[in-house]
Amino acid sequence: MRACALLLLCATGICGAQTPADSIRWGFGAAAGQLKFTDGSRESALGLTIAARAWNWLDLSVNPTFAWMQFAAVQGGSPAQSRARNVSGLTDLPVSVGISHGVPGPWSPTIALALGITLPTGDSATVGTHETGLGVSLGAGFAPQDNFAFSVAAGRSISAGYSAGLGSSSTTSLALSGQVTAGTVGIGLGLSGDVGAVPAGFESARSIAAGMAVPLFGGVSLNLDGSAGLTRGSPTWAYAIGLGTRAATVAPYQRLRQAFGLGTKINAKPKTKAP
Numbered sequence: 001m002r003a004c005a006l007l008l009l010c011a012t013g014i015c016g017a018q019t020p021a022d023s024i025r026w027g028f029g030a031a032a033g034q035l036k037f038t039d040g041s042r043e044s045a046l047g048l049t050i051a052a053r054a055w056n057w058l059d060l061s062v063n064p065t066f067a068w069m070q071f072a073a074v075q076g077g078s079p080a081q082s083r084a085r086n087v088s089g090l091t092d093l094p095v096s097v098g099i100s101h102g103v104p105g106p107w108s109p110t111i112a113l114a115l116g117i118t119l120p121t122g123d124s125a126t127v128g129t130h131e132t133g134l135g136v137s138l139g140a141g142f143a144p145q146d147n148f149a150f151s152v153a154a155g156r157s158i159s160a161g162y163s164a165g166l167g168s169s170s171t172t173s174l175a176l177s178g179q180v181t182a183g184t185v186g187i188g189l190g191l192s193g194d195v196g197a198v199p200a201g202f203e204s205a206r207s208i209a210a211g212m213a214v215p216l217f218g219g220v221s222l223n224l225d226g227s228a229g230l231t232r233g234s235p236t237w238a239y240a241i242g243l244g245t246r247a248a249t250v251a252p253y254q255r256l257r258q259a260f261g262l263g264t265k266i267n268a269k270p271k272t273k274a275p
Contacts, residue, residue: 027051029244031223033259035167035235039270040072045091047259049244057101059114063094065261067127072270089126092118092133094262107142114139116155118162118262129265135162150178151251154195166256166263169202169233170194177251186213186221190253194233201271203233211252219245225252232272235264 029049036042044067051061068088098114116135122128139153155164157171165173177190193206211225226239240259257263 024052024054027053027245029242029258031240031242031244031255031259033225033238033240033242033256035238035260035264037167037270038229038232038236038272041270042070043260043264044068045260047261049258057099059096059098059100059112061094061096063096063258063261065091065094065259067091067260069127069268087126089123089128091122091127091261092129092131093121094118098137107144110141112139112141113137116162116262118160127268129160129268131160133160133162133262133265134158135164137164147181148179150176152176161266163262163265165192165194165205166207166227166238166253166260167205167229167233167235167269168194168263169198169205169266169269170196172196173205175251175253177253179251184215188212188252190251192253193230198233199266201273202266202269203272204231205233205235206230207234207238207253209251209253209256211255216243221245223255225255227253227256 032046034042034044045065047063047065049061049063053059070086071084073084095117096114098112100110100112103109103111114137116137118133120128120130120132124130135155135157137153137155139151141149141151143149153175155173157164164171165175172195173192174195175190175192177188179186179188188211190209194204198204207227207229209225209227211223213221213223215221220243223242227237229236238256240256242255242259
């Protein structure tokens with residue numbers, strides 16, 4: 001759930017940072033990736049992330065993304081769907097505004113709430129939607145040990161098929177993740193999926209993800225992430241390679257979502273069953 005401010009901050013190297021109340025700390029990242037759906041459709045993307053944390057509680061980010069999409073032909077579909085086609089262009093622009101706060105006590109708990117918006121900057125004839133999407137998310141993170149942390153996050157689409165998770169079908173998604181640091185290398189595992197009913201013609205999306213972050217220089221890490229679908233509603237597989245000012249302990253599905261902006265929206269996702 002990319003809109004989760006807690007995980008967003010971890011993904012940009014800001015999570016847990018202690019900064020003066022009047023200062024702003026910036027984070028940057030870039031990632032390229034590809035995913036494939038069960039019908040053979042593919043999406044390749046290059047995503048950039050610019051994030052800022054102000055006053056030690058306010059979290060802001062933008063995630064401009066360029067995508068190339070290859071749609072497989074749909075048997076019995078509309079004339080526009082009856083043949084394979086390729087489209088490309090800038091996607092709608094994801095923007096996140098949230099608050100996060102660390103709670104004193106054992107396991108260093110952190111809670112976060114965020115509002116996500118996708119601005120209709122993409123061409124609706126290619127990979128845009130011509131709609132403003134809106135979503136909300138809630139997350140919590142815990143660190144029982146210095147080298148181990150885990151988190152839970154829930155996202156909810158409010159309008160226009162806002163993607164609460166990578167390749168979401170339902171309006172609500174839930175994600176669990178754990179991260180461990182071995183030396184300087186961060187290794188993470190995550191499980192994410194839809195919760196509740198899905199629109200006619202789609203199946204719930206559930207997937208498992210794994211990844212690692214290898215520090216390079218000056219706070220910059222090399223990030224390698226991949227996921228495998230557990231249901232037909234999920235991408236069969238997805239992977240991403242990225243660089244950025246990111247913390248080593250970060251959920252891999254979070255970095256995958258950064259590579260694809262907010263992931264594929266429901267209205268751009270191939271159907272997995274007859275309505």
